[in-house]
Amino acid sequence: MTNYALEAEGLHTFYGKSHILHGVSLKVEEGKITTLLGRNGAGKSTTLRSLVGLTPAREGKVTIFGQDTTRRPPFTIAKLGVGFVPEGRKIFPNLTIEENLKVPADRPGHWTIDTIYELFPRLKERRNNKGRQLSGGEQEMLSIARALLLNPKLLILDEPSQGLAPLIVREVFNIVVRMRDQGMSVLLVEQNVRMSLEVADHAYVLNDGEIAFDGTAKELSQDEDRLQSLAGVSAEVWEI
Numbered sequence: 001m002t003n004y005a006l007e008a009e010g011l012h013t014f015y016g017k018s019h020i021l022h023g024v025s026l027k028v029e030e031g032k033i034t035t036l037l038g039r040n041g042a043g044k045s046t047t048l049r050s051l052v053g054l055t056p057a058r059e060g061k062v063t064i065f066g067q068d069t070t071r072r073p074p075f076t077i078a079k080l081g082v083g084f085v086p087e088g089r090k091i092f093p094n095l096t097i098e099e100n101l102k103v104p105a106d107r108p109g110h111w112t113i114d115t116i117y118e119l120f121p122r123l124k125e126r127r128n129n130k131g132r133q134l135s136g137g138e139q140e141m142l143s144i145a146r147a148l149l150l151n152p153k154l155l156i157l158d159e160p161s162q163g164l165a166p167l168i169v170r171e172v173f174n175i176v177v178r179m180r181d182q183g184m185s186v187l188l189v190e191q192n193v194r195m196s197l198e199v200a201d202h203a204y205v206l207n208d209g210e211i212a213f214d215g216t217a218k219e220l221s222q223d224e225d226r227l228q229s230l231a232g233v234s235a236e237v238w239e240i
């Protein structure tokens with residue numbers, strides 16, 4: 001029997017009168033990486049915001065680790081063991097790395113500031129630097145580190161590769177794979193199609209607020225025509 005960390009069924013989400021998600025359903029299998037792809041404006045971030053309670057869906061149902069979390073506030077969802085790494089890295093620019101790491105409320109588990117520094121030696125080296133002095137890659141590591149300190153069972157990342165050099169992107173994806181290999185469930189929203197499909201087990205493509213593909217990452221990666229037409233993914237993104 002397959003166990004799911006997260007199940008969303010028929011989500012309809014609005015910003016005011018703008019109807020953005022039109023019945024989005026997706027599942028994240030436990031201990032697997034599920035990727036949600038789609039071009040700019042397809043509704044990927046809105047889907048994540050609906051799942052973590054930041055912009056609750058007006059219709060539909062969300063179940064996380066077997067509990068109905070539909071329209072529950074973000075802190076209740078975080079408490080179930082959901083770590084969210086938002087788009088744009090939302091770190092505190094005027095706090096040092098170490099101060100940034102002390103902000104999340106600790107949930108006991110493997111990840112502590114010490115184990116985080118083992119995973120990200122660069123953050124340790126620069127622990128007294130302010131958030132605003134960090135490179136994009138260091139900010140992304142810090143953002144992931146903060147989510148890990150909640151010792152999540154489900155990690156949700158919104159475009160972690162955005163604006164990063166290819167080598168750093170590789171490093172970020174390696175971390176995501178490591179988390180999956182340690183048993184964490186991962187939902188990865190990305191524009192970097194090639195790398196996402198390399199690491200993911202399952203893939204969804206979102207198109208204008210609707211799921212246009214639901215299948216294995218392997219299946220999608222072997223079907224370039226489908227990718228191009230369903231996601232409108234540009235050749236440059238595919239080639240990165």
Ligand SMILES: Nc1ncnc2c1ncn2[C@@H]1O[C@H](COP(=O)(O)OP(=O)(O)OP(=O)(O)O)[C@@H](O)[C@H]1O
Nearest residue numbers: 015018020038039040041042043044045046047191
């Ligand atoms: N706060 C908001 N108010 C009104 N409309 C919004 C808001 N945020 C996003 N939208 C609109 O909702 C649609 C989906 O946006 P969303 O950010 O979810 O897409 P995305 O797939 O994550 O795109 P991107 O890759 O550019 O982040 C877009 O048309 C966007 O303009």
